[in-house]
Amino acid sequence: MTVFAGEGLACLRGERAVFARLSFRVEAGGVLLLRGANGSGKSSLLRCMAGLLAPMAGSLTWDGEAVLRDVESHRRRLRFLGHLDAVKAALTVAEDLALHQQLHGLRDPAAIGDALSRLGIDPLAGLPTRLLSAGQRRRVALARLLAAPAPLWLLDEPTNALDDDGVRRFAGIVRDHCIAGGIAVIAAHGDPGIAGDVLSLADYVPRPMDPAA
Amino acid sequence: MTIFLALVRRDLRLAVRQGGDAALVLIFYLLAVLLFPFGVGPEANILARISTGVLWVTALLAALLSLERLFVAEYEDGSLDHLALLPTPLAIVVLAKIVAHWLLTGLPLTLMAPFFALILGMDRVGYPALILALVLGTPTLGLIGGLGAALTLGARRAGALLALLVLPLYIPVLIFGVAAVDAALAGLPSGPHLAILGALLLAAIPLCPWATAAALRQALE
Numbered sequence: 174m175t176v177f178a179g180e181g182l183a184c185l186r187g188e189r190a191v192f193a194r195l196s197f198r199v200e201a202g203g204v205l206l207l208r209g210a211n212g213s214g215k216s217s218l219l220r221c222m223a224g225l226l227a228p229m230a231g232s233l234t235w236d237g238e239a240v241l242r243d244v245e246s247h248r249r250r251l252r253f254l255g256h257l258d259a260v261k262a263a264l265t266v267a268e269d270l271a272l273h274q275q276l277h278g279l280r281d282p283a284a285i286g287d288a289l290s291r292l293g294i295d296p297l298a299g300l301p302t303r304l305l306s307a308g309q310r311r312r313v314a315l316a317r318l319l320a321a322p323a324p325l326w327l328l329d330e331p332t333n334a335l336d337d338d339g340v341r342r343f344a345g346i347v348r349d350h351c352i353a354g355g356i357a358v359i360a361a362h363g364d365p366g367i368a369g370d371v372l373s374l375a376d377y378v379p380r381p382m383d384p385a386a
Numbered sequence: 387m388t389i390f391l392a393l394v395r396r397d398l399r400l401a402v403r404q405g406g407d408a409a410l411v412l413i414f415y416l417l418a419v420l421l422f423p424f425g426v427g428p429e430a431n432i433l434a435r436i437s438t439g440v441l442w443v444t445a446l447l448a449a450l451l452s453l454e455r456l457f458v459a460e461y462e463d464g465s466l467d468h469l470a471l472l473p474t475p476l477a478i479v480v481l482a483k484i485v486a487h488w489l490l491t492g493l494p495l496t497l498m499a500p501f502f503a504l505i506l507g508m509d510r511v512g513y514p515a516l517i518l519a520l521v522l523g524t525p526t527l528g529l530i531g532g533l534g535a536a537l538t539l540g541a542r543r544a545g546a547l548l549a550l551l552v553l554p555l556y557i558p559v560l561i562f563g564v565a566a567v568d569a570a571l572a573g574l575p576s577g578p579h580l581a582i583l584g585a586l587l588l589a590a591i592p593l594c595p596w597a598t599a600a601a602l603r604q605a606l607e
Contacts, residue, residue: 223471226606251471257462258463259467261463263403276389277473298503301482
């Protein structure tokens with residue numbers, strides 16, 4: 174059984190400690206929802222999990238293996254979606270997804286078609302992404318998760334800019350991802366429409382004079 | 387390797403679609419070179435005498451002009467996160483971006499250099515050395531400039547800061563680039579100077595992308 178876990182994590186942004194002594198554990202098929210006020214460190218935690226940000230203290234493990242010992246394998250198994258959609262304005266929707274596949278060493282047009290229809294954007298496939306609305310671009314960013322699949326999804330406010338239909342479709346792809354044995358970690362302050370274990374960042378605010386902070 | 391090529395193709399395609407940047411560099415190069423006959427006066431032997439230096443200094447400035455934007459668009463639209471999270475080492479991603487950038491700016495600039503040399507009245511015996519020196523020198527300019535672009539990423543006034551950081555590091559390339567052409571013009575062998583330019587390039591290929599990747603990771607934290 175695959176387990177993604179963190180132990181005693183602490184994170185420093187600038188001069189300020191955002192969280193400390195944070196531990197979590199998600200098993201294959203599980204969803205971990207990160208909850209917390211603005212600035213409570215949800216995004217920082219996700220970036221730590223992705224390896225973009227080095228934690229001040231603590232360790233991350235995948236199946237008991239320290240993630241930092243083999244960063245490349247960790248990158249191969251994770252897909253990250255940040256605040257920004259990272260969709261290239263000069264490319265069409267289909268080209269953007271094909272490019273995303275190529276950079277992960279894949280070539281699978283069928284998966285692109287499937288991803289587009291799962292997110293309800295197949296009529297947009299030939300449009301340059303600069304013509305899309307914010308919600309449509311978000312759907313393209315989510316379609317990438319399906320175009321180049323990986324077991325671990327790290328999603329930062331994935332339902333931002335999505336309409337009700339988009340949120341429903343998003344919940345659908347996360348559910349299928351988990352049924353297939355994937356893991357999703359989702360930072361959200363609204364309702365992402367998904368059930369899962371909740372990690373409240375408010376429980377890990379560093380105390381003053383805390384030696385771990 | 388296929389991913390490296392995919393990255394190069396990606397950057398070329400994005401540049402062709404968005405247009406502008408590469409052409410801008412060449413037009414800047416042309417205009418800057420054309421300013422000298424106006425500034426120095428039309429006297430042919432003076433222009434011919436300074437032509438090597440003028441061509442190299444303007445090539446340097448043209449390189450700088452385009453490098454400023456190397457990572458900015460990727461950083462602003464969030465693509466840099468994704469590039470940093472590819473299983474491919476970030477240094478390889480950086481190298482691919484520099485190669486694409488060179489194909490778009492350094493290569494056309496090199497190919498057009500004899501034409502600009504003609505404008506300035508440089509003796510024709512200097513052309514082969516000029517082209518060879520630019521072929522060996524401009525990739526080094528790109529590699530060093532990429533490091534500067536990564537270090538100044540997200541800074542205010544990144545452009546001015548980039549110039550301050552990078553121009554001093556361009557001096558060795560400038561010295562040997564000019565020396566190679568001047569040697570050819572004086573009827574001396576330009577091989578030793580070209581060899582040093584080649585050595586600079588060979589040193590920059592592993593070192594600069596590695597340092598650039600570290601700087602980018604810092605910017606992403």
